[in-house]
Amino acid sequence: MNRAACSARFIRPQGKLSLVLMAGFGLLSLGGLTADQVRAATASTRATVIAPASVMRSWADWPVTVSLSGGWVRLVIPAAAPPPLVSSLSNPLNDGDLVVRVTPSGDAAAADVRGEFATSLSLLAPQNDGRYRVTVAFN
Amino acid sequence: MNHFTFVFRPSPAAALAACLFCAPAAQAQTITNSGALSFGAFVAGTGGSIVVAPSGGRSRTGGVMLVPQGGIATAAQFSVTGDAGATFAITLPADGTMVELTSGSNTMAVHGFSSSPAVQSLPPDRIVRGTLTGGSQPLSVGATLTVGPAQTPGSYTGSFAVTVHYE
Numbered sequence: 001m002n003r004a005a006c007s008a009r010f011i012r013p014q015g016k017l018s019l020v021l022m023a024g025f026g027l028l029s030l031g032g033l034t035a036d037q038v039r040a041a042t043a044s045t046r047a048t049v050i051a052p053a054s055v056m057r058s059w060a061d062w063p064v065t066v067s068l069s070g071g072w073v074r075l076v077i078p079a080a081a082p083p084p085l086v087s088s089l090s091n092p093l094n095d096g097d098l099v100v101r102v103t104p105s106g107d108a109a110a111a112d113v114r115g116e117f118a119t120s121l122s123l124l125a126p127q128n129d130g131r132y133r134v135t136v137a138f139n
Numbered sequence: 140m141n142h143f144t145f146v147f148r149p150s151p152a153a154a155l156a157a158c159l160f161c162a163p164a165a166q167a168q169t170i171t172n173s174g175a176l177s178f179g180a181f182v183a184g185t186g187g188s189i190v191v192a193p194s195g196g197r198s199r200t201g202g203v204m205l206v207p208q209g210g211i212a213t214a215a216q217f218s219v220t221g222d223a224g225a226t227f228a229i230t231l232p233a234d235g236t237m238v239e240l241t242s243g244s245n246t247m248a249v250h251g252f253s254s255s256p257a258v259q260s261l262p263p264d265r266i267v268r269g270t271l272t273g274g275s276q277p278l279s280v281g282a283t284l285t286v287g288p289a290q291t292p293g294s295y296t297g298s299f300a301v302t303v304h305y306e
Contacts, residue, residue, distance in 0.1 A: 037305035041170040043215040044298050045249060047178035047240055047284055050206055051292035
């Protein structure tokens with residue numbers, strides 16, 4: 001049986017220069033990998049502040065009648081009121097918007113809101129003096 | 140029959156270099172924005188705040204009156220993509236970071252960023268950690284807008300950035 005033996009030894013880098021070069025390659029590789037792992041994206045953000053003065057003008061020009069009966073708050077927006085239309089009915093004492101339904105059906109925020117609206121008094125929170133306050137906002 | 144025996148005794152530095160060069164390259168992750176953060180329209184009144192949740196729901200505090208028309212409220216939408224199973228860390232603007240909406244010289248501050256999946260870090264950091272199942276992860280981001288008393292009417296705009304780190 002013919003046997004042959006072969007051996008090899010890893011040769012250590014000789015001198016400080018070789019070690020510095022190897023360490024440098026390692027750092028370069030690590031740096032490149034890190035740069036590829038961070039990404040950023042930007043989102044726009046926006047808000048629209050509506051002038052309260054326009055609310056007052058609209059209220060004065062096209063008065064809204066408010067009545068209370070049977071546990072319901074009822075508002076009537078005059079048919080003569082032109083666009084921009086009433087956009088919401090809210091009660092500042094509650095968090096979030098109230099759902100305002102057009103009589104007999106519909107949503108005040110969905111379409112033409114001129115006409116008659118009603119919302120349950122149970123959805124409103126009274127003020128400290130026991131009165132209820134509702135606000136009609138115009139665009 | 141021939142036998143060959145190789146004996147290696149690499150130095151620690153050489154082992155480190157070999158490890159770095161031979162490691163499989165990870166696919167770079169990306170994050171893209173597909174939707175803006177909108178606080179919608181409102182009447183400032185006596186001032187307060189508006190909160191847009193990651194779900195897109197809007198609520199308010201103080202004397203602010205929300206107006207459904209003239210711009211609906213939406214949460215910002217992002218998508219993180221990369222290797223399936225990879226872990227990531229998304230960094231939202233930290234508490235105290237100056238994020239403003241401006242309209243001319245008028246400003247409103249945006250703070251309290253929240254997200255779905257939810258933030259998992261302690262304040263002031265806002266970091267979301269997770270694993271990319273299927274190679275992608277949607278992210279919804281909401282925040283709180285501070286409205287001043289009699290805030291000047293107008294259309295306010297701004298922006299904010301999020302970063303994703305591959306872990």
